[in-house]
Amino acid sequence: MSKQADLSMLGQDDVACCAPMVREPLGEEAAAELSRMFNALPDPIRLRLLSLIASHExxxxxxxxxxxxxxxxxxxxSHHLKVLREAGLVGSERRGTWVYYWVLPEALAKLSALLVGIDISAEPPKVLASEAVQASDLVITMGCGDACPYFPGKRYLDWQLEDPAGQGVAAVRPIRDEIEQRVRGLLAELGIEAAA
Structure with missing residues (x-):
């Protein structure tokens, strides 16, 4: 019997069939929020601005x-940036004379989830519960140190990663990619075949 773990990543073609819009109708509130975001994007200048901000160092x-x-x-x-900000796609902050902008990852996750079908916007990091640790053979922590529950006999890995909280998409992508690489390495070590 082949062991396989599904590591579907945002943007893969095989998940398009399962997009939330196909499975169930949008609620009124969700439709209004997503409509505001999508309405900001048809303008080529705004779309380029969003891309420039997201990919900026x-x-x-x-x-x-x-x-x-x-x-x-x-x-x-400035007008186009205001439209993107009011649509909830970017955040901004004045620093001296200049205003700085960053893409709001949760907004992009909502748009992606609607179109692609992987909704992580409702999955914030969770505190590691004692029950989950007791039920696990292997526990992976990411910098919680002594705050994480510990039970003798369990295998623990502590992955030291940069904290993505409050960072823009360009800073979060490398962290996400590193986690994927580590998960794939761990699966290989455990003899579990990872999906492509």
Missing amino acids: GGEACVCDLIGPFDVSQPTI
Whole structure:
């Protein structure tokens, strides 16, 4: 018997059949929220701005870095950034003279979940419960140290990773990719075949 673990990642073609829109109708509140987000994206300037911000080094971009790539005025860029912010796609903060923007990962997760079918927006990190540790053969922690429950006889791995809290998409992606790499390595070590 072949052991296989499903490590489906966002963006794989095989999950498109199961998108939430196909399984069940959207509720009124969810439809209104998602509609605001999608309505902000049809404009090519806004879509490019979102992409520039998300891919900017450090996961955030100064408005001063966002004007150059466009053949429009600074007030026009500011208008488009305001639309993205009001749609809940980006966050912003004034620092001295400049405003810095970052993509809100939870907003992108909601859009992706609707289209692709993997909804992690309702899955925030959880405190490791004693019951879960007792029922496990292997426990992987990510920096909780002495705060995590400990039971003799269990195998523990503590993966030291950068904390993704409050960081932009560009900073979170490498952390996500490192977790995937470690999970695949662990599965190989355990003799479990991982899905591609």
